[in-house]
Amino acid sequence: MIKKFQDIFSIPELKKRILFTIGILVVYRIGGHITAPGVNPLALKAFFSNQQGTIFALYDMFAGGNLSRATIFALGIMPYISASIIIQLLQAVIPFFEKLAKEGEEGRKKITQYTRYGTVALALVQSIGISLFLQNLNVGGASVVTMSPFAFRLLTMITMTAGTIFVMWLGEQISERGIGNGISLIIMIGIIARYPADFLNTWRAINLGQMTPFRLIIFAAIMISVVAGVILITQGQRRIPVQYAKRIVGRKVYGGRSQYIPLRVNTAGVIPIIFAQSILMFPSTIAAFFKSDFLSGVQSLLSPSSWLYVTLYGIIIIFFTYFYTAIILNPVDLADNMQKYGGFIPGIRPGKRTSDYIDRVLTRVTLPGAVFLAFIAVLPDILIYKGGLPFRFGGTGLLIVVGVMLDTLQQIETHLLMRHYDGFMKKGKLRGRR
Numbered sequence: 477m478i479k480k481f482q483d484i485f486s487i488p489e490l491k492k493r494i495l496f497t498i499g500i501l502v503v504y505r506i507g508g509h510i511t512a513p514g515v516n517p518l519a520l521k522a523f524f525s526n527q528q529g530t531i532f533a534l535y536d537m538f539a540g541g542n543l544s545r546a547t548i549f550a551l552g553i554m555p556y557i558s559a560s561i562i563i564q565l566l567q568a569v570i571p572f573f574e575k576l577a578k579e580g581e582e583g584r585k586k587i588t589q590y591t592r593y594g595t596v597a598l599a600l601v602q603s604i605g606i607s608l609f610l611q612n613l614n615v616g617g618a619s620v621v622t623m624s625p626f627a628f629r630l631l632t633m634i635t636m637t638a639g640t641i642f643v644m645w646l647g648e649q650i651s652e653r654g655i656g657n658g659i660s661l662i663i664m665i666g667i668i669a670r671y672p673a674d675f676l677n678t679w680r681a682i683n684l685g686q687m688t689p690f691r692l693i694i695f696a697a698i699m700i701s702v703v704a705g706v707i708l709i710t711q712g713q714r715r716i717p718v719q720y721a722k723r724i725v726g727r728k729v730y731g732g733r734s735q736y737i738p739l740r741v742n743t744a745g746v747i748p749i750i751f752a753q754s755i756l757m758f759p760s761t762i763a764a765f766f767k768s769d770f771l772s773g774v775q776s777l778l779s780p781s782s783w784l785y786v787t788l789y790g791i792i793i794i795f796f797t798y799f800y801t802a803i804i805l806n807p808v809d810l811a812d813n814m815q816k817y818g819g820f821i822p823g824i825r826p827g828k829r830t831s832d833y834i835d836r837v838l839t840r841v842t843l844p845g846a847v848f849l850a851f852i853a854v855l856p857d858i859l860i861y862k863g864g865l866p867f868r869f870g871g872t873g874l875l876i877v878v879g880v881m882l883d884t885l886q887q888i889e890t891h892l893l894m895r896h897y898d899g900f901m902k903k904g905k906l907r908g909r910r
Contacts, residue, residue, distance in 0.1 A: 483892060490655070490891045497654035500646050501665050507549050507639070508542045508666070513631050514623035515546040515610065523613060523620070541666065543606075546620075548639040550606065551599055553662055556644050559594030561747070563587060568803045592644070599640040600633060607632035655891075656884035664880040667873045695859070702855065706878045709848050712741035714841045716834065721818040735819075739838055741845040743805055746875045748796035748846070749853045752789055753872070786857060790850035797846035798839075807834040849875075 485491045511517050524536065524544035536543040543550045567573040567587075576583040607629040613620045621628050643662060650658030681687040715736040756778055778785050811831035813819075820826050824833050856871045 484888060487891065490888065493653065493655045493891075494888075497650050497656065497661065500650050500654060500658075501661065504549070504643065504646055504662055504665065505669065507642070508547050508669075509545070510548050512546050512548055512550060512635050514621055514628045516620050516622055517545055519620045520544065520546050520610070520613075541669065546610070548635050549643055551602055551636050551640045552666065553640070553643050553647065553659055555598040555602060555640050556591070556595045556647075556659065558598055559591045562594060563591050565803060568806075595644055596637065596641065599637040603633045603636035604629065606636065655887050656880065660876070660880040660883065664877050667877055698859075702852070702874070703878060705848065706852065706874060707882065709742050709845055710875075710879050710882060712845070713738045714741070714837060715739075716821060716837060718814060718819045719822055721820075737810065737834070739805075739834075739841050741841055742849065743838075743842065743845070744797045744800040744849075745879070746872050747800050748793045748849055749872045749875070751796045751800075752792040752853065755792060756785065756789055786854045789854055789857075793850040793853055794846040797849055798842060801838065801842050805838065807831040807838060810834055 484494065521544060542552055563573065567577045573587070576586050579586075610620045610632075611625055611628065623631075644659075647658030647662050650656065650661055652658075678687070678692070682689070682692065715738055718735045718737055720733055720735070776782075778788070808831045811827065811834060814821075814830065815826045821830055821833060824830050852875060853871050
């Protein structure tokens with residue numbers, strides 16, 4: 477393994493890309509400790525300590541803890557992610573965006589530009605919302621805002637919007653000049669930054685006798701098994717063979733080759749979990765601001781420790797997995813594109829028969845992925861509230877970290893193979909090697 481890492485840094489271009497990526501991530505982490513002007517960080521930290529299980533905690537996870545510290549990167553990359561999801565959904569319902577998506581590289585450039593405009597608009601709206609929220613926040617008699625309301629709103633809007641644009645730019649620089657997907661790496665580094673505190677909590681639990689060594693070994697075995705399962709599901713594909721007929725154009729022969737359509741087991745990624753968490757956390761978030769017996773009852777019914785919450789959580793995730801997969805992967809478009817270029821699935825007639833076949837296969841392949849997503853999502857609540865684990869393991873964070881690490885590893889593997897190196901593992905299952 478040491479030899480493999482030496483091979484990585486023996487390639488000047490790859491070494492430059494990796495060091496550039498590390499430098500950008502360091503810049504992001506430094507910016508994540510610069511508090512926005514006019515905020516009392518201690519009072520805000522006290523408020524967020526009581527917000528577990530609400531939308532604030534979910535947003536703070538994607539922001540890498542910047543929201544709970546009210547830093548200049550408090551919005552994180554979430555406005556960009558939200559804009560990307562909105563544009564992606566619009567492609568399924570608005571012909572203009574659907575046409576752009578089919579225009580190749582030029583269409584993708586325009587979609588990227590619209591996504592950037594949407595990011596700025598969402599960041600402006602969200603920064604104004606955060607400033608109003610912080611102004612009305614009073615924790616234990618201490619005000620979170622320490623300056624005049626108008627100046628605070630203006631400074632918060634400018635600072636946080638500029639911070640989001642800067643983070644978006646950092647992500648694009650990583651994707652262009654570094655290694656891996658920049659936006660995903662920025663989200664991942666914010667999640668990983670919480671791991672030292674989790675290890676410290678575990679160590680304290682062992683010292684206080686709250687967790688026995690045997691119990692820790694059982695948890696470690698569960699964690700290793702779950703990570704292996706996430707890797708398996710993330711990499712899992714159902715390959716549908718496609719044969720292209722030969723075409724003679726002038727003196728050249730085109731086609732006559734066999735390819736395949738890779739249908740991933742987990743096509744939707746972490747989006748279904750995010751949607752499900754947002755829906756189930758909404759009552760708890762409302763109950764935190766408007767005190768009433770009805771809202772308190774709903775909050776207790778939908779607390780993460782209740783079986784009703786776990787059951788609804790799993791069902792909603794399975795539903796959104798199928799829903800989002802249907803939006804981003806259209807069997808009719810796949811069948812039309814194959815027929816357009818003279819491709820066909822052996823034994824299946826082109827046209828409607830092909831689209832029906834792809835739809836049937838996709839429905840069956842998505843089921844294990846949806847069930848596994850639901851299991852990964854409810855696992856932290858089971859381990860914490862039923863098993864006594866002192867930190868969250870599983871859910872959205874684990875899927876993001878494993879997925880981003882696999883993608884980055886695949887890109888490094890590709891660079892090594894292009895220069896006749898062996899890569900990381902001679903018998904590896906990375907898609908880059910395949």
